[in-house]
Amino acid sequence: MTESDLSQPPTRDLCGTMLVHRRLLNESTTYRSRRAVIENRALQYERGRRSPARTDVVTIPVVVHVVHNPAVPAQNIGDDQVHSQIAVLNRDFRAANPDLDKVPEVWRPLVADARIEFRLAALDPEGEPTDGIVRVPTGRTSFGFDDAVKSSASGGSDPWPTDEYLNVWVCQLGGGLLGYAQFxxxxxxxxxxxxxxxxxxxxxxxxxPFDGGRTATHEIGHWLDLYHIWGDDDGACSSDDKVADTPNQADANTGSPVFPHVSCGNGPHGDMFVNYMDYTDDAAMFMFTRGQSKRMDACLEGARASFLVASGALTAPSPSAPSPSAPSPSAAGGPVRDGTAPGGITQQAAMPGPSHWPAPAAAPGVTGTAGTTGATAADAATVPAQPGPDGHGGPGGHAGPDGEVGRLLRDSERLAAEVLKEIRTVIDMVGGGDRPGG
Structure with missing residues (x-):
């Protein structure tokens, strides 16, 4: 494939996440064991045996690695392109996207605010100021789904600590790939x-047709443990995405389908092709469901619990110089806090979206402010929450920011301990260890 071939836009949205997933399943018993634990937790959330503990928004620190070949200057994308993607993520994961009104009426009650936001890191792993963008030249003409872009030894860029930052690599991909993620x-x-x-x-x-920022929304959905909405069963209708409120469908949809598009006997409403986890064009996908949001909760309170703890990677923007990685709603179309969304959609506080859409019931548990302060774990552990009416810091109390961080830290430690216990149990069952092809 020539360089000119690689510069042509893909004609179809192709995600390599399941290729990576299957490779890891074949290579590592540890990965298989961990996935079993993660699926077990997700199933408990799906069936209501566990409820999400957090009730507020979690902010994920992001580092964007721009890996570019100097012979093709266009690959070294500008800061404004990076910021535009962060703005899209913050709209899509908060159900504040201006095209939300294009969701067919039958599915509007299912639209979910995932209560997840993203901000470019303000501090690097050494604690030095950063704009959250790393630029690395490479001699390679393209990358595949073999993770070469994630290592300087293979012409890519080494990740920042992956339990503290969401690492996003932007590069030239070959083979028609738009992107891929690791579960x-x-x-x-x-x-x-x-x-x-x-x-x-x-x-x-x-x-x-992939200029709406929805490829990153789709791939980060995978990073938060969402499957493709059709279940990747090649049209057999025998598998699904393990989420109850997404209709079973035969295969991926592409382009901009017309509602309804029926498959797998899922009439009269058919496929939920407007879902971010389908393969439609960016201008034709608009929503996550409540079931998908619950699965993301299971992930954030399980395998990715480290992101619920306030991170030193994020600092409050200066009052005189707002952070470009957290664009204002008026400037970049981000979430609007005064009750209105971009495009004139009226929002409720509990669930962004049209005012007549039902809001999800509030989940019991801690109020999360993860990622919004620079408090350290030691600070959080020594500053107690102010007691509520029952004498304890909690939903009924008036905990200040440090108290909330402390409660999040303790909850994260508890969740991590549960996950480790589950992992040990499964590893003991299968014998443990990594055995290639085992």
Missing amino acids: PGGPPQTDGVVILHSAFGTTGTAAP
Whole structure:
């Protein structure tokens, strides 16, 4: 394949996540064991045996590795293209996207605010100020789904600690790939998502029909443990995405289908092709469901519990100089806090979306402010929450930011302990250890 071939935009949205998933399942018994634990937790959330503990928004620190070949200057995308992608993520994961009104009426009650936001890191792993963007030149003409872009030894960029940052690699991908992600439970040194530079953000090199930033929304959905909505069973209708409120469908949808599109006997409403986890064009996908949001909760309170603890990678923006990685709603179309969403959609506080859409019931548990302060674990452990009416810090109390961080830290430690216990149990059952092909 020539360089000119690689520069042509893909004609179909192709995600390599399941290829990576199957490779890891074949290579590592540890990965298989961890995935079993993660699926067990997700099933408990799905069936209501566990409820999400957090009730507030978690902010994920992001580092974007721009891996570019100097012979193709367009690959070295600009900061504005990166910022445009962060803005899209913050709209999509908060159900504040202006095209939300295009969701067919029958599915509007299922639209979910996942209560997840993203911000470019303000501090690097050494505690030094950063804009959250790493630029690395490479001699390679393209990358595949073999994770080469994630290592400097193979012409890519080494990740920042993957339990503290969401690592996003932006590069030239070959083979028609738009992107791929690693499910939770995989090797930490390759954790994160990879996106084709011309399918990243909404400006710069972003090219139709993948110029709406939805490739990153899709891949980060995988990073948060969501499967493709059709279950990757090649049209057999025998598998699904393990989420009850997404209709079973035969295969991926592409382009911009017309509602309804029926398959697998799922009439009269048919496939939920407007879901971010399908393969439709960016301009045709608009939503996550409540079931998918619950599965993301299971992931954040399990395998990715480290992101619920306030991270030193994020610092409050200066009052005189707002952070470009957290664009204001008026400037970048991000979540609007005054009750209105971009495009004139009225929002409720509990669930962004049209005012007549039902809001999800509040989940019991801690109020999360993860990632919004620079408090350290030691600070959090020594500053107690102010007691509530029952004499304890909690939902009924008036815990200040440090108290909330402390409660999040304790809850994260508890969740991590549960996960480790479950992992040990499964590993004991299978004999433990990594055995290639075992």
